[in-house]
Amino acid sequence: MEVEIQELRLQLKRQCLRNKELEFQIQELEHLLKEKDNLVKDLQARFGVLDIHDEHSSTECDHEVRNSRTAAIAPEPLQEDCDHLAQRIQKSFSETNLIVKAIYQNDFLNRLDDEQINMMVECLCAAEWSQGETVIREGTEGNTLYIVAAGELRVTQGGRVLRTLSQGDVFGELAILYNCKRTATVTAITNVQLWSIERQTYRAIMTNKSKRKRQQIMGFLKTARILKRLSDAQLSKIIDSMDECKFQSKEVIVREATEGKTFFIILKGEVRVTKQLNGQDREIRILGEGDHFGELALIRAICRTATCTAMGPVTCISIDKEVFEETIPFENIELPDDYDIFDKALLAYTKSGVFTNNSRVCIPSRLEELVPVLYQEGQYQGEPVTLGVGGFGRVKLVTTLQNKHYFALKQISKKHIVSKQQQEHVLLERRILQEVQCNFIVRLYTAFKDSRYIYMILEFCPGGELWTKLREERRFEEVIAVFCAACVVEAFAYLHKKLIIYRDLKPENLMLDQHGYIKLVDFGFAKELTRGVKTYSFCGTPEYLAPEIIQNEGHDFAADFWSLGILVYELLSGSPPFSSSDPQKVYSKILDGIITFPHYMEEGARSLISKLCRQRPGQRLGNTKNGIKDIRNHRWFSKINWQKLQAGQIEAPTIPLIRMGSLYINFDRFPPEITKAEEEFSGWDKDF
Numbered sequence: 001m002e003v004e005i006q007e008l009r010l011q012l013k014r015q016c017l018r019n020k021e022l023e024f025q026i027q028e029l030e031h032l033l034k035e036k037d038n039l040v041k042d043l044q045a046r047f048g049v050l051d052i053h054d055e056h057s058s059t060e061c062d063h064e065v066r067n068s069r070t071a072a073i074a075p076e077p078l079q080e081d082c083d084h085l086a087q088r089i090q091k092s093f094s095e096t097n098l099i100v101k102a103i104y105q106n107d108f109l110n111r112l113d114d115e116q117i118n119m120m121v122e123c124l125c126a127a128e129w130s131q132g133e134t135v136i137r138e139g140t141e142g143n144t145l146y147i148v149a150a151g152e153l154r155v156t157q158g159g160r161v162l163r164t165l166s167q168g169d170v171f172g173e174l175a176i177l178y179n180c181k182r183t184a185t186v187t188a189i190t191n192v193q194l195w196s197i198e199r200q201t202y203r204a205i206m207t208n209k210s211k212r213k214r215q216q217i218m219g220f221l222k223t224a225r226i227l228k229r230l231s232d233a234q235l236s237k238i239i240d241s242m243d244e245c246k247f248q249s250k251e252v253i254v255r256e257a258t259e260g261k262t263f264f265i266i267l268k269g270e271v272r273v274t275k276q277l278n279g280q281d282r283e284i285r286i287l288g289e290g291d292h293f294g295e296l297a298l299i300r301a302i303c304r305t306a307t308c309t310a311m312g313p314v315t316c317i318s319i320d321k322e323v324f325e326e327t328i329p330f331e332n333i334e335l336p337d338d339y340d341i342f343d344k345a346l347l348a349y350t351k352s353g354v355f356t357n358n359s360r361v362c363i364p365s366r367l368e369e370l371v372p373v374l375y376q377e378g379q380y381q382g383e384p385v386t387l388g389v390g391g392f393g394r395v396k397l398v399t400t401l402q403n404k405h406y407f408a409l410k411q412i413s414k415k416h417i418v419s420k421q422q423q424e425h426v427l428l429e430r431r432i433l434q435e436v437q438c439n440f441i442v443r444l445y446t447a448f449k450d451s452r453y454i455y456m457i458l459e460f461c462p463g464g465e466l467w468t469k470l471r472e473e474r475r476f477e478e479v480i481a482v483f484c485a486a487c488v489v490e491a492f493a494y495l496h497k498k499l500i501i502y503r504d505l506k507p508e509n510l511m512l513d514q515h516g517y518i519k520l521v522d523f524g525f526a527k528e529l530t531r532g533v534k535t536y537s538f539c540g541t542p543e544y545l546a547p548e549i550i551q552n553e554g555h556d557f558a559a560d561f562w563s564l565g566i567l568v569y570e571l572l573s574g575s576p577p578f579s580s581s582d583p584q585k586v587y588s589k590i591l592d593g594i595i596t597f598p599h600y601m602e603e604g605a606r607s608l609i610s611k612l613c614r615q616r617p618g619q620r621l622g623n624t625k626n627g628i629k630d631i632r633n634h635r636w637f638s639k640i641n642w643q644k645l646q647a648g649q650i651e652a653p654t655i656p657l658i659r660m661g662s663l664y665i666n667f668d669r670f671p672p673e674i675t676k677a678e679e680e681f682s683g684w685d686k687d688f
């Protein structure tokens, strides 16, 4: 009997495993189907766009007559340059005058700009027709547009007289605009002199102009500081959606304290920026060609922080919020250092905008400028404060004598590094940290070395380790876990864009700043990686390792997404999904890939974790076609306003976790360092 029960239990267990496996397969298949759908949609959209472009290039104003005419789009290939199409004919002053007047009076032609009108004037040819001759016959093909220079003509349709044309009138434009048959007959009543232009020439004038203008704007956009790192495709997208707008002298383009939805780049002219200070308008600066304004209200999701007024006629490119957000990466936006000098008041607008300008930090130039902060009470009173002890050394709280800015000083024994052969890792950690400037990653201000240690001077995160808070709370409420994971998503989005993989995600490496925002620390395993290339080093923390790392298959950015799934699980439940005191068991669990969720874990979290922890890296959320956007758009993050998070404008739900008191109250107490590390002179750190 007992044997039977055991056998049944075993069968049940097997069946459960099989069910899980099948669930997994279903998920993967669903995912593949979705991918396929997206691909189809994408292709349809692309072809759709191409059609639309073709239509638009054929005529500027087809919508005005689309209803009454079939959409016969000019099919002939366009010549690149109208210089090859028509000879230029010099016109006298009065002839030019007459033509220009005629163009202005004509509903279709008066849309041409000055440059196009000049070209049109030059390309028109003279033609003479005798009394009684038919210039245009209804229903026939026609390629020519005419302007009457002298004489009179009659327009008839189906034998019915429609009107008489005389000097300055334009005719024959309909067929050349829409490539349809002539819609009426035009006959000379007297001898007539006409100016004529062929359709190819007319269209080349239109297209050349827009092509040249596009190139011109592209060239210009490339010089704008804010756009300098964008690809041609991104710039082209901006051009497609931007507007050119003109402002008169003294016109207010952007008004302080009002809502703002537009970003501007100055094409021509100058703009004065002023701010209300103590009830008075104060001039901050004058902006000129290539400068931009209006970005603050968009990136910080606040009201306009200054007034921008045209100082004469001004032409700007305007880009609306949506396109701006889609095309211009926030890290490209370098605010001038002096924005903040004038903008003490800016804080009032950004009450909960927590990121401060790092340029105000006085960075020490010598190690000697830093003094240790001492424990004020308890067992270690009078000893230097140690914030943490890691595998290679300790992190101390230090300050500058002059302006009392606090730093975390990470001190690593050189001898230890050499004995563990970690030279490359440490050099890389420093290089990578120095490169990154992201609000979700701890800042490295500077680094020093002496005969015993290398030192990294880091931004101090007074909120302590997230790991400590997790132990205290046992597990986090969903709102906290969502916020913390969202900060990590931002850090990863930044790093991956810079082609850096992090590879050591875990709550121990997440620090809280004074506002409760999360910052990634410890870049000992970070690595720069070309897209499409794999790396093979075995590193990370066992519970967080992706299957492809364990199996040495080569890994890439997808390994970070796997670890994000593990982190979300741990934040919500207090321990990672694959755990055991024996690392070998951890590895086999990871490779089995079966995640059991505690009953209280919500469906949204389960779905996100399952998608991030897919065995195959290519199918992991974050690593498919839409990249990290797919993670941001997952329903578990639906309450996160990513723009606000990026701007530090979300009130962090982690704040209650942070204890108020001494600067180091959120850290464990560590006994002082008793012995100094041995000296090390091999020279591996010469470039540190």
Ligand SMILES: Nc1ncnc2c1ncn2[C@@H]1O[C@H](COP(=O)(O)OP(=O)(O)OP(=O)(O)O)[C@@H](O)[C@H]1O
Pocket: 387, 388, 389, 390, 391, 392, 393, 394, 395, 408, 410, 442, 458, 459, 460, 461, 462, 465, 508, 509, 511, 521, 522, 523, 524
């Ligand atoms: N910027 C900081 N602000 C405050 N505390 C910090 C900071 N950086 C590190 N710490 C504290 O020091 C501890 C050790 O730091 P870190 O993880 O960078 O060192 P490590 O020697 O590389 O450790 P590991 O063994 O995890 O690789 C952290 O867990 C944290 O408690």
Ligand SMILES: Nc1nc2c(ncn2[C@@H]2O[C@@H]3COP(=O)(O)O[C@H]3[C@H]2O)c(=O)[nH]1
Pocket: 136, 142, 155, 157, 162, 163, 170, 171, 172, 173, 174, 175, 176, 181, 182, 183, 184, 185, 186
């Ligand atoms: N269809 C139409 N054409 C007109 C009228 N008045 C002037 N025209 C001109 O007659 C031209 C005949 O050839 P198009 O159809 O190319 O373009 C036509 C117009 O430029 C009018 O009332 N109806």
Ligand SMILES: Nc1nc2c(ncn2[C@@H]2O[C@@H]3COP(=O)(O)O[C@H]3[C@H]2O)c(=O)[nH]1
Pocket: 254, 260, 273, 284, 285, 292, 293, 294, 295, 296, 297, 298, 303, 304, 305, 306, 307, 308, 338, 339, 340, 342, 343, 346
């Ligand atoms: N707040 C601020 N804005 C400035 C300064 N110099 C130029 N500006 C621009 O003025 C713009 C006013 O609108 P936004 O706040 O959207 O964005 C602001 C900046 O683009 C400055 O010193 N401070």
